[in-house]
Amino acid sequence: MITDEIRDTLAALGNFDATPGSLAGVVVVDVTRVVAGPYCSMILADLGATVIKVEHPDDPDYTRTFPPMLDREGDEPMSGFFAQYNRNKLGFTANLKHPEGAALLERLVASADVLVENFRPGTMDKLGIGYSRLREVNPRLVYAALSGYGQSGPYRKRPAYDNSAQATGGLWSMNGAADGPPTRVGTIIGDLAASLYGVIGVLAALRHAESTGKGQLVDISQQDSVLTLTENAVVAYTTEGTIPKPLGNAHPFVRPYELFPCKDGFVFFGGYTDKFWKISCEIFGDAEDHAGNPDLHAMADRFDAVVYRERVKPMVERWFQGRTKKELEELAGDLVPLSAVKDIGEVVEDPQIAARDMVVETTYPGYGSLRTFGSPVKLDVTPARTSGRAPDKGAHTAEILRDLLGFESDEIDALRDAGTI
Structure with a gap:
């Protein structure tokens, strides 16, 4: 020594x-x-x-x-x-x-x-x-x-x-x-x-x-x-014979949990649990987004690929389209999983990174x-x-x-x- x-x-x-x-x-x-x-x-x-x-x-x-x-x-x-x-x-x-x-x-x-x-x-x-x-x-x-x-x-x-x-x-x-x-x-x-x-x-x-x-x-x-680092790919193959393919920014089964456009760029939004979905509807939507869609209250229903593509994703896109990354983070970042997609310059100057x-x-x-x-x-x-x-x-x-x-x-x-x- x-x-x-x-x-x-x-x-x-x-x-x-x-x-x-x-x-x-x-x-x-x-x-x-x-x-x-x-x-x-x-x-x-x-x-x-x-x-x-x-x-x-x-x-x-x-x-x-x-x-x-x-x-x-x-x-x-x-x-x-x-x-x-x-x-x-x-x-x-x-x-x-x-x-x-x-x-x-x-x-x-x-x-x-x-x-x-x-x-x-x-x-x-x-x-x-x-x-x-x-x-x-x-x-x-x-x-x-x-x-x-x-x-x-x-x-x-x-x-x-x-x-x-x-x-x-x-x-x-x-x-x-x-x-x-x-x-x-x-x-x-x-x-x-x-x-x-x-x-x-x-x-x-x-x-x-x-x-x-x-x-x-x-x-x-x-x-x-x-x-x-391949997440569930091994067990998906060994149990079901499934071979994962590229999905872009989507998750294989959790929805919504992906990239969404906003006024000045993109954000990640992961409000897929029942709790976070309800909070998101209350923050971003109108009274009908949650109360008027009782068939979307259950997480399993929102995970359905067709339901997600035709109803859930368009709703989320409507919520975000007129707001900037900063506005969205300030509005909901402390309440639901919503994060601005930042380039490395923004990351280096980020206050959380500094802290x-x-x-x-x-x-x-x-x-x-x-x-x-x-x-x-x-x-x-x-x-x-x-x-x-x-x-x-x-x-x-x-x-x-x-x-x-x-x-x-x-x-x-x-x-x-x-x-x-």
């Missing part, structure tokens, strides 16, 4: 809050790139872990070149994309294809609690630093491997991206306009879901390691992760400030750290070698001259 003194020293090097979080004292070696992996380790860093991001000295995480970019005179631009998923980390470089670089990773692992990697299965084994080797170096190591299809099964060695997971996990086939072609979910949901499950797996394995002294492999598949500290600002000297999303995990005693900077490539290599691994200055210089770091 890392000592409090070294943890505070490394935290100061990274210029992030050294206040102990829930995972204070936990050391994570992060050999991931892009999003599935970096986001997982970033969450652990936000929660207080000391995360050491290991990059190849000549081939670093290529999201360092992803837009949007922040400019600084006389220097390389900095990727806001990279910064968003790598805050609160320490930068370390090592050529893991070089024997001495692999040896450095082993020495890091010997002092660590967790390693996170997102290579294709077998890659780390080829380098001689896979789980079978690293658990010999550190028997209590939690080794988290995030990949497209997991460490087992016939697809395990296939290359994969987020879209691969959306395609093979079922989500792509369900999403899109009704009677139209399937449409990918408009974000990298496979990467993000795998990262979140990775955090859950790491925390569970850490607790086991702390109580038994034995680490384990945390095997996370993007395909598996996406499958769990929850969900957009945070970090200053990067010379570049200015960068606003990114905060942490949805709210802990009242050990709050997440969200304003730390992402590291420059290898920014803390020398300090980690010296303060954590005990290298002398001449040894560090030799490693640098050899291209190992």
